Amino acid sequence: MPKPRQEAMASPPATGALKPQRRTYSIGELSRLFEVTPRTIRFYEQEGLLAPERRGQTRIYHEKDRVRLKLTLRGKRLGFTLAEIREVIELYDAMPDGNARQLQRMLEILSAKRAEMQARLEDIRLMQQELDEVESRCRSVLEQLDRHDVT
Amino acid sequence: MPKPRQEAMASPPATGALKPQRRTYSIGELSRLFEVTPRTIRFYEQEGLLAPERRGQTRIYHEKDRVRLKLTLRGKRLGFTLAEIREVIELYDAMPDGNARQLQRMLEILSAKRAEMQARLEDIRLMQQELDEVESRCRSVLEQLDRHDVT
DNA sequence: TCTGCACTTTACGTTAACGTAAACTTGGCG
DNA sequence: CGCCAAGTTTACGTTAACGTAAAGTGCAGA
DSSP states (O other): OOOOOSOOOOOOOSOOOOSOOOOEEOHHHHHHHHTOOHHHHHHHHHTTSOOOEEETTEEEEEHHHHHHHHHHHHHHHTTOOHHHHHHHHHHHHSOTTOOHHHHHHHHHHHHHHHHHHHHHHHHHHHHHHHHHHHHHHHHHHHHHHHHHHHO | OOOOOSOOOOOOOSOOOOSOOOOEEOHHHHHHHHTOOHHHHHHHHHTTSOOOEEETTEEEEEHHHHHHHHHHHHHHHTTOOHHHHHHHHHHHHSOTTOOHHHHHHHHHHHHHHHHHHHHHHHHHHHHHHHHHHHHHHHHHHHHHHHHHHHO
16 A cells, blocks of 8 residues: 655755754655655645645745654554544644643543554554464465475 | 454353354344444445355355454554455465465565554554653643642 | 746545445244 | 334445646746
8 A cells, every 4th residue: 555664865965964954845845755746735734734834825844844744644554534643733733832621631632542552553463463374374385285296 | 433442242142162153143243243334244245355155135144254354344443445455355265276376476465464564563653652752741731830830 | 038847726526435215025923 | 914123235425535637826947
């Protein structure tokens, strides 16, 4: 299904600075970086997952947006819906101005998400077991074939 | 999103036998067991994921079908499409009559799936890290609020 | 100035994975 | 027998997550 494991390393042009380079991206750059279409990126904005700056009519994406997009795609790979992902992302930066009630609610949601992650981990473990079993059955059948061929 | 972590333990009526009880299920039983609708089960059949026996017009599900359904739902939780799941399931029992070529192909697919699982594991790990960070930020904010309130 | 390219908005189309409704059998049981 | 609950088929509806096409904007270079 999705191949692009990490951003495709668009070679940083030898700017020897530290991390926060205050870089910006066009929609095209970002789309190439993550191997998604511009349309997808605009759709995510429409769904409240991104909120790029505007210079006139065109969108300007900062590091924050890049991180959000990364989180979004990761979430998708784990089978979350965009709505669910937005929920987490909204937590992510609606933090500083949160009152105690909001924050408590956040902790609950976080706990739920954590449980989900644990469940998914278990799913993966079981799935890997199945793969192991199928492979070993597969290999044993192959072995039988070999013996019969050679003997 | 999905809650039902395991089949809802439809109390086995004290039949003290071993595992292969040769039990069968109606579509209703199966649907309650996994908390999906009958419609979903029929749809999975239509998509080639299940192939229940027929007694007249009505479907009879055996252990094999139950296992397949379980695998299917697990796959779904991991974000696989039904088509992808069918691919694995077809491997699963098209084994005995496989020629060497087929079996080699299987091993390739298995390897690919295994890689996918690894990738997903990494995604989960990263996602858990994010959750940790958000939670710790969250807690520190809460602490600040407390101090300010009390002081 | 014209051209081309990257970006924009608007809007309709598409696919997967079911939901929902209608109309029809079928096996028990009071 | 009559009826109900659980099963069936057929078919149209719905939602999420984009794809795709049309038509316009803005600007750098020949």
